[in-house]
Structure formats: structure tokens, C-alpha cells
Amino acid sequence: xxxxxxxxxxxxxxxxxxxxxxxxxFALVDASRERLRPWMIWEPTTTTVADTRAFIRSCxxxxxxxxxxxxRDGRLIGGIGLSLDTLANSGxxxxxxxxxHEGQGTVTRACARFLDFAFDELGxxxxxxSAAVANARSRAVAERLGMREEGVARDGCRVAAGxxxxxxxxxxxxxxxxxxxxR
Amino acid sequence: xxxDLHIELGGGxxxxxxxxxxxxxxxxxxxxxxxxxxxxFPWVDAATDASSQVAWIEARxxxxxxxxxxxxxxxxxxxxxxxxxxxPVDDIGELGFWLDEEFVGRGxxxxxxxxxxACGFEQEELHRVQLRAGVENLRSRAVAKRLKMREEGVMRGAGKVGGGMYVDxxxxxxxxxxxxxxx
Numbered sequence: 001x002x003x004x005x006x007x008x009x010x011x012x013x014x015x016x017x018x019x020x021x022x023x024x025x026f027a028l029v030d031a032s033r034e035r036l037r038p039w040m041i042w043e044p045t046t047t048t049v050a051d052t053r054a055f056i057r058s059c060x061x062x063x064x065x066x067x068x069x070x071x072r073d074g075r076l077i078g079g080i081g082l083s084l085d086t087l088a089n090s091g092x093x094x095x096x097x098x099x100x101h102e103g104q105g106t107v108t109r110a111c112a113r114f115l116d117f118a119f120d121e122l123g124x125x126x127x128x129x130s131a132a133v134a135n136a137r138s139r140a141v142a143e144r145l146g147m148r149e150e151g152v153a154r155d156g157c158r159v160a161a162g163x164x165x166x167x168x169x170x171x172x173x174x175x176x177x178x179x180x181x182x183r
Numbered sequence: 184x185x186x187d188l189h190i191e192l193g194g195g196x197x198x199x200x201x202x203x204x205x206x207x208x209x210x211x212x213x214x215x216x217x218x219x220x221x222x223x224f225p226w227v228d229a230a231t232d233a234s235s236q237v238a239w240i241e242a243r244x245x246x247x248x249x250x251x252x253x254x255x256x257x258x259x260x261x262x263x264x265x266x267x268x269x270x271p272v273d274d275i276g277e278l279g280f281w282l283d284e285e286f287v288g289r290g291x292x293x294x295x296x297x298x299x300x301a302c303g304f305e306q307e308e309l310h311r312v313q314l315r316a317g318v319e320n321l322r323s324r325a326v327a328k329r330l331k332m333r334e335e336g337v338m339r340g341a342g343k344v345g346g347g348m349y350v351d352x353x354x355x356x357x358x359x360x361x362x363x364x365x366x
Contacts, residue, residue, distance in 0.1 A: 150339065
């Protein structure tokens with residue numbers, strides 16, 4: 001169980017989900033379902049709050065950092081997580097935001113904090129991010145973070161409507177440091 | 184793994200699932216090829232003795248759907264391995280293979296991979312098979328080409344290999360529809 005609690009300023013907080021978050025998390029997913037369905041592989045299997053409880057439980061039991069909420073002024077606005085590939089010493093970041101919370105740069109800020117964490121605290125060599133080719137908003141996050149586009153896995157994941165081409169982005173530790181102005 | 188997997192490769196070679204009884208043979212072939220294999224693969228350092236291989240074989244037995252933990256045998260001599268790890272969430276398989284130096288250049292891996300991929304598409308109804316190979320691992324990449332897999336990108340520094348070094352990985356994909364057309 002790996003717990004994170006980061007104050008990013010301006011009322012924005014990243015915090016690991018606890019079981020007591022299940023109702024609020026499910027309610028946000030449910031209210032945002034139509035917008036999430038085209039992109040999120042977990043949308044079809046999140047149909048009741050029991051599914052959300054099982055998800056939080058599995059996150060708390062895992063050694064990754066997959067289950068974290070993005071809170072603004074104490075209200076849940078989205079989710080973000082980091083999964084580890086220990087053999088490769090790399091990690092993958094994933095995120096979503098609820099309806100009405102898009103376009104405010106919160107995901108980019110939270111991702112930047114995760115990249116700091118991955119490289120400074122976990123000592124990872126590389127971070128990855130995958131987004132559907134047609135998901136322009138998600139791809140814009142990767143691009144704002146300075147991640148490099150590395151290829152497209154054709155039909156690389158399956159969502160409710162079928163398979164999606166996935167563009168993969170990568171950034172190496174030295175590239176992130178250079179971006180922060182370190183040498 | 185499928186404990187009953189047994190596929191004739193022709194010329195007296197077979198592909199069959201490892202059992203605990205193969206752990207000694209498996210470890211001694213890895214040991215004899217340690218530096219060669221560690222040039223490209225992350226798992227070599229974890230192969231410290233025969234019992235580490237028993238643990239690996241037994242861990243793989245917990246995944247009844249994947250077509251993995253298989254040895255390529257020529258007569259009673261272990262020549263290498265070929266695996267297809269299945270991601271149940273989207274029916275995508277990840278191919279992997281390696282050979283003892285003595286058996287390189289006989290087409291064993293290409294035949295084993297062809298038949299394992301056929302199993303994956305026909306019996307497991309996979310949608311996509313993918314492979315990642317070191318950019319400079321020209322033999323592996325030649326296998327991908329013979330399997331009619333399409334190169335989809337290069338993931339920089341995505342492979343951690345022996346001695347803590349990182350290699351760029353070329354990513355290949357083969358979709359079931361394309362595979363049917365090549366048959």
C-alpha cells in the first residue's frame with residue numbers, strides 16, 4: 001500500500017483513495033460516463049459503487065500507485081495513477097477528469113508532480129503515457145509535459161465500442177531534468 | 184501457462200510447456216548463455232539457480248489462459264523458449280522468445296512463434312499480438328519481419344538489460360485480420 005498526499009497549491013490536491021472515497025468516486029464516474037466511455041477501458045466495468053470499492057481495495061493492496069484522486073477545494077474532480085514496470089525500471093501514468101473540470105490544466109499539473117515523484121523519489125529511468133490517437137485533449141497533456149511521441153500501437157486497447165489505436169509517449173529521466181532547468 | 188501444450192515444430196523439434204522437472208535444464212541453458220541473453224533481456228539476472236526457475240514455472244501456472252513458459256526442444260535437448268502472454272482485459276498477446284546459441288539460425292523460433300500465434304488467434308481469439316525487441320537485436324527483429332508483424336514505433340530506453348543498462352525497444356504489432364490474410 002503506497003499512499004500519496006500532495007498539495008499542488010490553489011486548492012488542488014492529489015490524494016490516494018481510501019475506502020471512504022468510494023461513493024464520491026463512483027458518483028463522479030457515473031455523472032461523466034458518456035464523456036469517458038469512448039476512451040476509458042474501465043468505464044464498462046464500473047457500473048455500481050461495489051465496482052468502485054473493489055477498485056479502491058485492489059489499489060490499496062497493490063505495490064503500484066494507481067488509485068489517486070485529484071481534488072479541488074475538497075471535491076473530487078478526477079483520477080490519476082502510476083503503474084510500475086519494475087523489470088524495466090519504468091512507469092506509466094494514466095488519468096481522467098470528470099465532467100465540467102476539463103480544460104483547467106489540473107491534469108498537467110498533477111502529471112508534472114507524478115513525473116517529479118517518479119524520477120526523484122522512485123528513481124525510475126523512463127515514464128510512459130498512452131492515449132487514443134483521436135483523444136486530442138489527452139495527447140495535449142503529454143505534449144505539454146514535453147513527452148516524446150514514439151509510435152502508434154494499432155488497436156492497442158479495447159474500450160466499450162471496440163479497439164482504439166494508441167499513441168505512446170515517453171520521457172527519460174535526463175529529459176525531465178533538462179526540462180526543469182537542471183543539468 | 185497451458186501444462187498440456189505440445190506442438191510439433193518439424194525436424195524432431197517440439198514446443199512444450201515447462202514442468203518443474205525441466206528447471207535444471209532451463210537453468211543450465213540460461214547459465215551457459217548468460218551474457219548473450221543479458222545483452223537483451225531483463226529476466227536473466229533473476230535466474231540465480233534451478234530453484235529460481237521452479238518458482239518462475241510455478242508462478243506461470245497461475246495464469247491458465249496464457250500460452251507461456253514453453254520450451255523449444257530438439258530431441259531431449261532444450262534449445263530455447265517461446266511465450267505468448269495474454270492480457271485478458273483486451274485479448275492482446277505479448278510474444279517473447281530466446282535461443283541457446285547452438286540452435287541459432289535454424290528457424291526454430293520463427294516456427295515456434297508462428298504456431299503459438301496461430302493458437303492465440305484461433306483458440307484464444309486474440310485480437311492483436313505484439314512484440315518488443317531491442318533496436319539492435321537484429322535477429323529478433325528479423326523474426327518479427329518473417330512473422331509479418333508491422334513495426335509501430337521505438338520506445339526509447341524502455342528495456343532494462345543486464346548490468347543496469349537500457350536499450351531502445353522496437354515495437355511490433357500483428358492484428359488478427361492481417362494475420363488471416365497472410366494465411
